[in-house]
Amino acid sequence: MAYKQAGNLPMMKAALKERLAKRTIGSDIDGFLTKAKAIDALTANDTIDRYLQKVSG
Numbered sequence: 001m002a003y004k005q006a007g008n009l010p011m012m013k014a015a016l017k018e019r020l021a022k023r024t025i026g027s028d029i030d031g032f033l034t035k036a037k038a039i040d041a042l043t044a045n046d047t048i049d050r051y052l053q054k055v056s057g
Helices: 002-006 009-023 029-040 049-055
Strands: none
Touching: 009 029
């Protein structure tokens, strides 16, 4: 993901949430919100590879 390589954390989080939204089934709002909160909590020092794997296709 280009934002990760560029070190642009806010844009990386936005891109992750956009991908997550496209892959979330409409009835799983709670699941989406839980994952979105986890993405919001990411910091520059976190390893985000597991989030990228979950929401990237």
